[in-house]
Amino acid sequence: xRLTEVEAAMEAGALGKGAAWAIAYQxxxxxFFEAEDFAEIRFAHMITDAETLGASGLAFLEEMAxxxxxxxxxxxxxxxxxxxxxxxxxxxxxxxxPLVGDTQRAIDALGRMGAMKAHGYFNNHSIPLPAFGESCAxxxxxTVVYAxxxxxxxxxxxxxxxxxxxxxxxxxxxxxxxxxxxxxGTDYFKLEGTPKNTADWGAVGAIxxxxxxxxxxxxxxxxxxxxxxxxxxNHLALCLASYGSHAMFHVVGVTPEARDAQDAxxxxxxxxxxxxxxxxxxxxxxxxxxxxQLDVVAFGAPQLTMPEVYTVAETLxxxxxxxxxxxxxxxxxxxxxxxxxxxxxxxIEDAGGMLVHGPxxxxxxxxxxxxxxxxxxxxxxxxxxxxxxxxxGYVPVAAxxxxxxxxxxxxxIVRTA
Amino acid sequence: MSVITGHKGIGGQxxxxxxxxxxxxxxxxxxxxxRGVFSRRAHKxxxxxxxxxxxxxxxxKGGVASAWMLxxxxxxxxxxxxxxxxxxxxxxxxxxxxxxxxxxxxxxxDITQAIRTGDTVLVDPQAGRVTVEPAS
Numbered sequence: 050x051r052l053t054e055v056e057a058a059m060e061a062g063a064l065g066k067g068a069a070w071a072i073a074y075q076x077x078x079x080x081f082f083e084a085e086d087f088a089e090i091r092f093a094h095m096i097t098d099a100e101t102l103g104a105s106g107l108a109f110l111e112e113m114a115x116x117x118x119x120x121x122x123x124x125x126x127x128x129x130x131x132x133x134x135x136x137x138x139x140x141x142x143x144x145x146x147p148l149v150g151d152t153q154r155a156i157d158a159l160g161r162m163g164a165m166k167a168h169g170y171f172n173n174h175s176i177p178l179p180a181f182g183e184s185c186a187x188x189x190x191x192t193v194v195y196a197x198x199x200x201x202x203x204x205x206x207x208x209x210x211x212x213x214x215x216x217x218x219x220x221x222x223x224x225x226x227x228x229x230x231x232x233x234g235t236d237y238f239k240l241e242g243t244p245k246n247t248a249d250w251g252a253v254g255a256i257x258x259x260x261x262x263x264x265x266x267x268x269x270x271x272x273x274x275x276x277x278x279x280x281x282x283n284h285l286a287l288c289l290a291s292y293g294s295h296a297m298f299h300v301v302g303v304t305p306e307a308r309d310a311q312d313a314x315x316x317x318x319x320x321x322x323x324x325x326x327x328x329x330x331x332x333x334x335x336x337x338x339x340x341x342q343l344d345v346v347a348f349g350a351p352q353l354t355m356p357e358v359y360t361v362a363e364t365l366x367x368x369x370x371x372x373x374x375x376x377x378x379x380x381x382x383x384x385x386x387x388x389x390x391x392x393x394x395x396x397i398e399d400a401g402g403m404l405v406h407g408p409x410x411x412x413x414x415x416x417x418x419x420x421x422x423x424x425x426x427x428x429x430x431x432x433x434x435x436x437x438x439x440x441x442g443y444v445p446v447a448a449x450x451x452x453x454x455x456x457x458x459x460x461x462i463v464r465t466a
Numbered sequence: 467m468s469v470i471t472g473h474k475g476i477g478g479q480x481x482x483x484x485x486x487x488x489x490x491x492x493x494x495x496x497x498x499x500x501r502g503v504f505s506r507r508a509h510k511x512x513x514x515x516x517x518x519x520x521x522x523x524x525x526x527k528g529g530v531a532s533a534w535m536l537x538x539x540x541x542x543x544x545x546x547x548x549x550x551x552x553x554x555x556x557x558x559x560x561x562x563x564x565x566x567x568x569x570x571x572x573x574x575x576d577i578t579q580a581i582r583t584g585d586t587v588l589v590d591p592q593a594g595r596v597t598v599e600p601a602s
Binding site: 074077078080081082083101103106188206207208209210224263294 | 473474475476494525527530531532533534535537538541542553554555556557559560561563564569571
């Protein structure tokens with residue numbers, strides 16, 4: 050790889066041991082993927098938890114944090130996910146279980162290195178966006194797929210040590226989605242039918258993701274009759290990453306690098322695969338259960354935006370959640386606080402629902418909560434939540450947010466359309 | 467004896483016995499990391515020990531967990547000797563580079579068909595070369 054003066058200084062050890070380790074590590078990965086040089090990044094964001102870190106990962110972080118300041122200086126804006134837990138909610142969900150521990154030690158180690166401990170995700174619209182064409186290093190796969198596809202930011206999946214290396218060097222090897230050639234479409238899909246809500250858009254992501262299932266493939270979705278909003282596209286993005294490991298997609302006429310199909314492919318598009326309304330309906334039928342008793346409604350993945358929390362309150366319209374059903378609304382802490390200031394949170398709490406901040410439902414003891422509460426039937430606006438919680442023993446249904454609320458009030462699964 | 471060329475890889479030269487299947491690979495979903503065996507029932511290598519073997523599989527799958535786990539496996543002496551895949555993804559390469567585990571991908575042929583379980587394999591990632599001595 051071609052190195053600039055400052056990169057060569059890092060490699061030679063002139064800028065500290067941390068940077069020397071990091072640039073050598075990044076070069077190994079970069080050369081593996083034929084990167085010719087490095088791309089400087091605007092910022093790096095990392096999510097971490099004790100389970101994936103393991104004892105050696107935690108030791109690695111703590112040893113690095115214990116080095117002299119000059120050896121571990123960070124060279125970009127670095128943010129480590131530090132959302133904490135909603136103690137009040139967990140007193141009820143999982144009484145008597147310690148929630149912090151090694152995860153917090155890892156976050157604190159990165160904090161000592163100079164990373165900002167924050168809980169904002171720009172795909173939750175809780176922190177500012179980088180601009181079109183800028184390179185970044187993100188470890189969260191939903192953030193990567195959203196950033197590449199919808200914002201035109203450039204990032205690969207930069208998992209654990211890779212995000213730390215990017216924090217230490219302020220750059221990443223330029224391969225994968227940092228290069229124009231790899232951002233172009235590889236596979237063409239034509240929508241016949243109009244996805245109507247987040248569950249439908251999630252289904253489209255699941256169908257396409259299952260079909261392609263490769264990090265390097267970039268699906269191009271055409272034939273969208275109604276321009277989807279950012280929330281719907283976020284559900285599409287999450288499911289493409291969750292079901293297909295995708296890091297980038299285009300929606301023709303909607304996402305910024307796909308003004309038309311020719312633009313998305315950088316040439317004439319290949320023969321399309323058709324996705325019909327019947328395909329979307331068939332996907333939803335994998336999860337049935339109309340009329341059955343409902344234990345829990347979990348909104349998250351992605352966590353709700355402020356307008357969606359408003360929709361929850363407005364749909365409840367002064368009614369109460371059924372006594373046999375629990376309504377959980379996962380939302381970032383800033384939005385929860387903003388909803389309290391706005392008086393919306395109280396409306397939901399008065400109706401018997403709970404606003405929960407912290408890591409998402411599927412990522413936070415969902416399996417243990419099921420056992421502790423004796424829950425089975427779950428309803429959600431998110432296909433990704435349905436996909437993951439099924440593995441935890443829930444019997445899930447993904448449906449429009451309004452249907453989930455009506456069902457929470459009725460205490461059983463109901464459909465409005 | 468046959469020689470297969472691939473893309474220049476990660477890590478140093480090693481020689482060992484191959485364990486091969488045409489399945490994909492995730493450290494999080496396929497392995498029992500304490501016992502060092504494949505633990506997912508649907509995997510063709512279910513029940514097989516991968517410790518100290520040259521592991522040959524099709525493609526990397528799964529999320530960010532592999533980036534930390536390969537090094538943890540090496541430290542705990544519950545790691546394969548080397549990993550050969552037809553298709554890598556960034557997370558698996560980031561994990562192998564962190565662990566300094568010999569790792570190659572993108573061969574001239576389907577690597578899961580070119581090597582059989584039990585073959586002795588010399589893996590030279592820096593030369594981009596795998597030498598196979600078939601088990602007799």
